[in-house]
Amino acid sequence: MDAGMSMDADFAALLPEMIVLAGAITALLAGSFLPRTRQGLTRLIAITALAGGAVSAAAGLSGTVRTVFEGSFAIDTPTTVARLVICSATLLVVCLGADELGGTPRESETYALMLLSALGAMVMAGTNDLLILAVAYLLASIPLYALIGMGRSPGAAEAALKTYLLGAFLGIALLLGATILYSLAGASAYDQLRAGLVDAPAGAVAAGLVGVLAGIAFKAGAVPGHFWVPDAAQGAGVAVAAFLTTVPKIGALVAAYRLLTTIPVTVDAALLIAVLAAASMTIGNFAAFSQTDVRRLLGWSTVSQAGYLLLPVAVVGTSALALPSLLFYLGAYAVSNLGAFAVVAATGEHELGRYRGLGRRRPWLAGVLVVCLLSLVGTPPTVVFVGKLTTFTAGWDGGVAWLVVVAALNTAASLFYYLRWLAPVFRPAERGPDAVAPGPTLRRWPATVAVIAGIVVLMGGVGAGAAWPALEGALAGV
Amino acid sequence: MLSLVVFLPLAAAIVLAVLPQLPDAAARWAWVAVTAVEAVLVAALWAAFEAPGDGGVAFEEQVAWIPTVGSSYHVGVDGLSLPLLALTAVVFLGCAVYAVREQDRPRPQAALFLFLQTSCLGVFAAQDLILFFLFFDLSIVGMYFVIAGWGHGNAAASALKFFLYTFLGSLALLLGFIGLYLASEPRTFDMVELAAAAPLDGSPVAGGLVLGAILLGLAIKTPTFPFHTWLPPAHTDAPAIGSAVLAGILLKLGTYGFVRIAMPMLPEAWRDWAWVIIVVGIVSVLYGALVALAQTDLKRMIAYTSVNHMGYVVLAVGAAGVAGGTDAQAREVAVTGALTQMVSHGLITAALFLLAGVLRARAGTYDMGSFGGIAAVAPRFAVLFAVVAFASLGLPGFSGFIAEFQIFAGVIGTVPWTALALPGILVTAALFLLATQRLLTGPVRGKAADVTDLRSPELLSIGPLLLLSLLIGIFPRPLLDLVEPAAAAVVELVGR
Incomplete structure (x- = not known):
């Protein structure tokens, strides 16, 4: 046992996590020594740490599939991809928020909290143990509450409180579910759960699964843990909104995938996930229809996207495409969503109507918006199209063809609200007394991020x- | 070579899009030049075309794209697609010439139409279902921006309706494609392989469902009754050249899908459901004609005649699936007629919509009641309108006659009760004669006084379209030589 421990305790395998953690601490410390309004150095620290995390994650692409720390953390394709996407997405968020956050009194804290929350998402994605999942949940959530409240507006305060209450409540559900599964299997590690749950009463396993999934749904922004997302997206700053609609989702969905591999066939977990997926996409879409604030619109859109992302999770083990399609969709969604938020950050406009005439004023940004929103719809040849194609195929292949039909109908419906945003962009700007005053000047950083995202x-x-x-690789510890 | 033909307009579109300083005139002429080069290139393709045997394709190019899901960049041409590629090149050239005096944002418009041209050419050249879907969807996106950006009246709402409706259809199509993929062994999206394998033969339920999804998608695009409701508003509010492309090319994407995808890949299901397709075809023919007769808006009238004309195509491909006892030759004639009808309708309807655009440009309305006696003030317009009206109603000597004659000869020979669709021809004839009479003859009335005669860009764009229709009507052989073997191959595939 002791020998096993020492062989297993491979800290080098956690290099990306450690780099991000070091980045967070360094940013926080540096921030406390720098003048309140001149904390630009901490941005550099955050960018360096995230780039380092991404590079060291990418270096692991060719590595062997294994688990470390007594099987509690998987070093495999999903972990690697999640690390890469989380670090890159957070990097883009930091860049797109550079103008918004630069020079504000809480710049360094914001970066530190983002890095910590991203770290939580990375651990969520990589862990093979319920207890570490619970810890990662807290690590991903607590910085998020602070980030949302950081805006100091009434909307931000309300959103932070709402997120906190829902996060605390569903966190307890997660712990409760973990306790049930632990007591049934006698262990919290996934490989032991897999062995121990086979003979456990199906009802109890289902109850435990529901509890843990509730917590994961909160992070994924999926039904039933979705209520906080639109409020937070609208109430928080644009950079934080971009972060919270993108990064936690990645960790949560990979975590859901790993968890589902432990559930025995006695429980129809696929149906449960499928119902949650259908509810997420439908509720997200219908709520997005009438929004006039683009941040809130994207907030609801992200709820519906969580539904599509749950589709491959519903066919864990029954379709070979499930895992690669999930990972691809996660990356595709992240860059498309960040591109749209980058346009919002670059223009500084929040009302749909203010986008009128953007095509004339800022053709590049308008082009990026078209590409990113059509990508969120799933129009070829954008990335999310490939994600949708493969997740649909995986879903049908895995036996939830009805869910694929629901997803297709929802995709068609989602076009409506994305077009509500796109249509005014190419209408000539109004003249006369009702004309919209020209918005704030273009912000360079987010505009650059937007163009990069559009190209990607x-x-x-x-x-x-x-x-x-x-993206094709075995799960470690299965 | 084929990839060059497909992507040259896109390359030109990108250049136009990123050069905001380009003078308007340069943009317009660049558009004309690129479409003219395209027409020459497609003509060269036609000249060099040699029919490949055994379901193969000519000018084939294949590059791996997403190997794990069996999708590749695979393009090629055969007798089904080459006439439609040529039609695309001709109609887009006509549009470019017609718009050579465009004042409203000519540079983005040219870029958008060039983008649209690539997407249409791509659909006809694609030999991979995902590639087909990609171009199919892009054509919808492009047309949405054409209607929303350059339309008039209630353009935003019409464009939205068009996008939502046809996008829903394209998703149904995608589901059908996924079904085909999952049924194939080894799994592939390759159209040539799927047509050879017909993977769902022997599983009537799954085959029926997949065919249902694909038919829904194609029926919305074509459009057939009862999925046509997006068409009239889209046409009414689209700019003239947008309508010409929409009716001339985009509707063909639907009917092309029948002969390219649904029939060869799902022959058993197609035969099982042929009677439904025939009925939908007959209803579309009669309904389209009767509703068109009741219109007072010229563009809406033309739009509904498109439902009627596409109905003939649906009727013919449906009859081709009726097996048992009937001779294959009649079915081949029907499919040949359907393919000819696609080309013919593309030419004639594009010309009609451009002429309707002339009326609106001069007098600001499509209302037929506002005009009378145009022949006296605008003789060239009157001559062209009369000619195109006769061509559209199927007068011998024009391509429409060749097409509709073959369709009826084929389908009545196969399924006698399809003669029910014959009154459609009479009603169409009546409505075109009525429209010609109301607009052109009698004393000059209402806004007809504002109708100045055709200018040279208009004449040079509409005239050649009609000339081609006339050429096909008098010398159909070059086209039929290309189409007949392809039609025979389709009939053989669907009959296996």
Whole structure:
């Protein structure tokens, strides 16, 4: 046992996590020594740490599949991809928020909290143990409450409180579910759960699963843990909104995938996930229809996207495409969503109507918006199209064809609200007394991020075949 | 070579899009030049085309795209697609010439139409279902922006309706494609392989469902009754060249899907459900004609005649699936007629919509009651309108006659009760004669006084379309030589 411990305690395997953690601490410390309004250095620290995390994660692409720390943390394709996407997405968030956050009194704290929350998401994605999942949940959530409240507006305060209450409540559900599963299997590690739950009463396993999934749904922004997302997206700053609609989702969905591999066939977990998926996409879509604030619109859109992302989770083990399609969709969604938020950050406009005439004023941003929103719809040749194609195929292949039909109908319905945003962009700006006053000047950083995201969204669809082999790999510890 | 033909307009579109300083005139002429080069390139393809045997395709190019799901960039041409590629090149050239005096944001418009041209050419060249879907969807996106950006009246709402409706159809199509993929062994999205394998033969329920999804998608696009409701508003509010492309090319994407995808890949299901397709075809023919007769808006009238004309195509491909006892030759004639009808309708309807656009440009309305005696003030317009009206109603000497004659000869020979659709021809004839009479003859009335005669860009764009229709009507052989073997191959595939 002792020898096993020492062999297993492979800290080098956790290099990306450690780099991000070091980045968070360094940013926080540096921030406390720097003048309140000149904390630009901490941005550099955060960017360096995230880039380092991404590079060290990418270095693991060719590594062997294994578990470390007594099987509690998986070093495998999903972990690697989640690390890569989380670090890159957070990096883009930090860049797109550079103008918004730069020079504000709480710049360094914001970066530190983002890095910590991203770290939580990375651990969520990688863990093979219920207890670590619970810890990762807290690590991903607590910084988020602070980030949302940081805006100091009444909306931000309300959103922070709402997120906190829901997060605390569903966190307890997660702990409760973990306790049930632990007591049934006698262990919290997934490989032991897998062995121990086979003979356990199905009802009890289902109850435990529901509890843990409730917590995961909160992080994923999926039904039933979705209520906080639109409020937080609207109430928080744009960079924080971009962060909270993207990064926690990645950790949560990979965690859901891993958890589902432990559930025995006595429990129809696929149906449960499928119902949650259908509810998420439908509720998210219908709520998004009438929104006039683009941040809130994207907030609801992210709820519906969580539904599509749950589709491959519903066919864990029954379709070979499930895991690669989930991972691809996660990356595709992240870059498309961040691109849209980057346009919001670059223009500084929050009302749908204020986007009128953007095509004339800022053709590049308008082009990025078209590409990113059509990507969220799933129009080829964008990245999310490939994600949707493969998740739909996986779903049908895995036996939830009805859910694929629901997803297709929802996709068609979602076009409506994305077009509500796109349509005014290419209408000539109004003249006369009702004319919209020109908005704030263009912000450079987010505009650059937007263009990069737009290019990745286009190239990612065309180059999907090249990326695909990197997504196919076995789960560690299965 | 084929990829060059497909992507040249896109490359030009990108250049136009990123050069905001480009003078308007340069943009317009660049558009004309690129479409002219395209027409020459497609003509060269036609000249070099040699029919490949055994379900193969000519000018084939294949590059791996997403190998794990069996999807590749695979393009190629055969007798089904080459006439439609040519039609695309011709109609887009016509639009570019017609718009050579466009004042409303000509540079983005040219870029958008070039983008649209690539997406249409891509659909006809695609030999992979995902590639087909990609171009199919992009054509919808492009047309949405054409209607929303350059339309008039209630353009935003019409464009939205068009996008939502046809996007829903495309998703149904995608589901059908996924069904085909999952049924194939080894799994592939390759159209040539799927047509050879017909993977769902022997499983009537799954085959029926997949065919249902694909038919729904194609029926919305075509459009057939009862999925046509997006078409009239989209046409009414689209700009003239947008309508010409929408009716001339985009509707063909639907009917092309029947002969390219549904029939060869799902032959058993197609035969099982052929009677439904025939009935939908007959209803579309009669309903389209009767509703068109009742219209007072010229563009709405033309839009409904499209439902009627596409109904003939649906009727013919449906009859081709009726097996048992009937001779294959009649079915081949029907499919040949359907393919000819696609080309013919593309030419004639594009010309009709461009002429309707001339009326609106001069007098600001499509209302037929506002005009009378145009022949006296605008003789060239009157001549072209009369000619195109006769071509559209199927007068011998024009392509429409060749097409509709073959369709009826084929389908009545196969399924006698399809003669029920014959009154459609009479009603169409009546409505075109009525429209011609109301608009052109009698004393000059209402806004007809504002109708100045055709200018040279208009004449040079509409005239050649009609000339081609006339050429096909008098010398159909070059087209039929291309289409007949392809039609025979389709009939053989669907009959296996």
